[in-house]
Amino acid sequence: MTVRSWVTFRSDLADDGVETEDGHNFTEWPGRVHVLMVAELLQTLGWQVTGTIDVQERGWELDARLDRKAIWMQVTPLDEVIVIIKDGNPEWIRYLAGKGPGPVFTGMLTALDTALHNDGRFHDIRWFTQKEHNCGAPGAPAPISDIKQMAGYVPPPPPPPPPPRPWREWDHPWRDR
Numbered sequence: 001m002t003v004r005s006w007v008t009f010r011s012d013l014a015d016d017g018v019e020t021e022d023g024h025n026f027t028e029w030p031g032r033v034h035v036l037m038v039a040e041l042l043q044t045l046g047w048q049v050t051g052t053i054d055v056q057e058r059g060w061e062l063d064a065r066l067d068r069k070a071i072w073m074q075v076t077p078l079d080e081v082i083v084i085i086k087d088g089n090p091e092w093i094r095y096l097a098g099k100g101p102g103p104v105f106t107g108m109l110t111a112l113d114t115a116l117h118n119d120g121r122f123h124d125i126r127w128f129t130q131k132e133h134n135c136g137a138p139g140a141p142a143p144i145s146d147i148k149q150m151a152g153y154v155p156p157p158p159p160p161p162p163p164p165r166p167w168r169e170w171d172h173p174w175r176d177r
Contacts, residue, residue, distance in 0.1 A: 001144065002129065002140075002144070003100050003105075003106060003109070003129075003143065004109075004127035004128050004132070004139075004142075004144070004145075005084070005085040005086065005087075005101075005109060005143065006084050006085070006127065006128040006130060006132075006133045007082075007083045007085070007112075007113070007116070007125060007127050007128070008080045008083075008124075008126050008133075008139065009116060009123060009124055009126070010080050010081070010122070010123045011034065011037075011121050011122050011123070012121045012123075015030050030077045031059045031075055031076060031077035031081070032052070032054070034077055034081050035052050035059070035061075035073075035075040036052065037119075037121070038062070038073065038075055038083060038112075039052060039064070041115045041116070042064050044115065045108065045111045045112065045115065047065065047066045047071070047108070049062055049063070049064045050062075050063045050064065050065065051063065055074070058076060059075050059077060059082075060074070060075045060076075061073065061074050061075075063088070065088075066108070069087075069088070069104045070087075070088025071085060071086065071087060071088050071108065072086045072088050073085050073086075080124065082133075084130075085109065087101055087105045106143075106144055109127075109144060110142070110143060110144055113127070113142055126138070126139030126141070127139055127141070127143045128140070
């Protein structure tokens with residue numbers, strides 16, 4: 001299972017950045033309207049948003065909680081809006097066992113994807129892992145995917161046979177002669 005927690009989209013929302021008089025900086029950085037919309041979507045999904053923080057050129061951050069689970073998001077409006085979502089308190093046992101994020105985090109990603117698609121203001125929604133985004137991959141249409149269900153999936157080759165056992169004197173056929 002591949003879990004993609006980076007999402008990009010285009011929106012019909014206005015650019016809300018306020019530039020300084022000289023036009024070289026911002027008094028209020030762009031993206032506040034986007035982070036508020038994402039916060040509103042999370043609240044409709046049952047998450048409690050604890051606030052938004054202006055992190056200047058990196059965009060806006062928000063923290064949200066659902067019972068004892070927490071998430072952190074960074075919303076950065078560039079040519080398209082980039083939202084990075086991190087599990088605030090991952091279930092380390094699952095990660096150490098190689099199972100990935102738990103059902104609350106993956107459920108939130110899937111519900112957020114549905115909410116973004118149902119809201120007519122968001123377009124060209126694509127999901128990425130950090131590595132996929134950094135290398136310019138085209139992205140996936142959904143945050144959770146099973147690699148075996150992807151088009152063109154070719155199963156990996158079987159593992160090679162184990163190497164031959166090293167020679168030991170007790171394995172020698174002439175030992176008892």
